[in-house]
Amino acid sequence: MKSNYICVMLMLLLTSVVACSSNKKSVEETEKKKPTVTVNVPSFNADSAYQYIQAQADFGPRVPNTAAHKACGDYLAAQLELFGAKVYNQYADLVAYDNTILKARNIIGAYNPESRRRVLLCAHWDSRPYADYDPDERNHRKPILGVNDGASGVGVLLEVARQLQKQAPAIGIDIIFFDAEDYGTPRFHKGPYKEHTWCLGSQYWGRVPHVANYNARYGILLDMVGGKGGTFYQEQFSKRTAGKEVKKIWDAAHRLGFKEFFPKKEGTEVTDDHVYVYEYAQIPCVDIINYDPDGYTGFGDFWHTQKDNMDIIDKATLNAVGQTVLEVIYNEQ
Numbered sequence: 001m002k003s004n005y006i007c008v009m010l011m012l013l014l015t016s017v018v019a020c021s022s023n024k025k026s027v028e029e030t031e032k033k034k035p036t037v038t039v040n041v042p043s044f045n046a047d048s049a050y051q052y053i054q055a056q057a058d059f060g061p062r063v064p065n066t067a068a069h070k071a072c073g074d075y076l077a078a079q080l081e082l083f084g085a086k087v088y089n090q091y092a093d094l095v096a097y098d099n100t101i102l103k104a105r106n107i108i109g110a111y112n113p114e115s116r117r118r119v120l121l122c123a124h125w126d127s128r129p130y131a132d133y134d135p136d137e138r139n140h141r142k143p144i145l146g147v148n149d150g151a152s153g154v155g156v157l158l159e160v161a162r163q164l165q166k167q168a169p170a171i172g173i174d175i176i177f178f179d180a181e182d183y184g185t186p187r188f189h190k191g192p193y194k195e196h197t198w199c200l201g202s203q204y205w206g207r208v209p210h211v212a213n214y215n216a217r218y219g220i221l222l223d224m225v226g227g228k229g230g231t232f233y234q235e236q237f238s239k240r241t242a243g244k245e246v247k248k249i250w251d252a253a254h255r256l257g258f259k260e261f262f263p264k265k266e267g268t269e270v271t272d273d274h275v276y277v278y279e280y281a282q283i284p285c286v287d288i289i290n291y292d293p294d295g296y297t298g299f300g301d302f303w304h305t306q307k308d309n310m311d312i313i314d315k316a317t318l319n320a321v322g323q324t325v326l327e328v329i330y331n332e333q
């Protein structure tokens, strides 16, 4: 009886010693493997992002030179201010494809502006004056509401801004809302073809950044990031000029379980704000942009039509993109 008891006690002691030492070993191993600091990444709130999208939509189409555009610009600058950013307004008269002078405004919110380690996040905030891909030709000269195409990226970044105020990441962040992205030459235009009629706001910023000698490690552009069933293929210009960052972002998305939203497959090449951020400011920039491999335009059947309204927005897509962006920027050291 007694020897039995001693035997059990000895075994217990032995297993606990073994458990202890193997525990210790595994901790040492993981510490060796992962010398990086573990970071707390905040939770993205898609309800909040959705509200910021709704607020923009409530102004109506935000076409440059309209009252709705002016009012929405004031709203966006005020929100960034409210979320603790240092806000810059870049006003410029930009010439459109038809020689209209656009009273444009890039809106920039800087976090930790003293840091030289920076990442740039951007989206366009204007909406297109033409629904020139609408199935109904009578709509071609009417503006679009631009909810996915414009407001979605801005809504996600406003929610990122709210999170940045609550908990600062290790690096500095600049959020740029580019103006006059979507005033490019319409399909119905009969005049001479002019290149570079899209992305007028980012072209301006790339040539004249909001602060002298501005630099950032890389940028992330969000374009049409709120659509139901949205998919973000790897856009080709991004892959070519910011391949390392494309990998970083898609790996982060997969780690978080968003592989359906972020297939590791090549999309098309798109002329978007990231092109000018790279070519004029020499900052590699990744375009996270909806790609519809089966559709006619490649962007989705809502694109540049009257269908681009709140009905096509899905919080699951906003969450996948927003949480991925947070994962990436909070892991920068």
Ligand code: AHN
Pocket: 149, 181, 182, 184, 198, 223, 270, 271, 272
């Ligand atoms: C062109 O259609 C040339 N580029 C697409 C950029 C864009 C327009 N993104 C949203 N609207």
Ligand code: ZN
Pocket: 128, 149, 182, 304
């Ligand atoms: Zn557009």
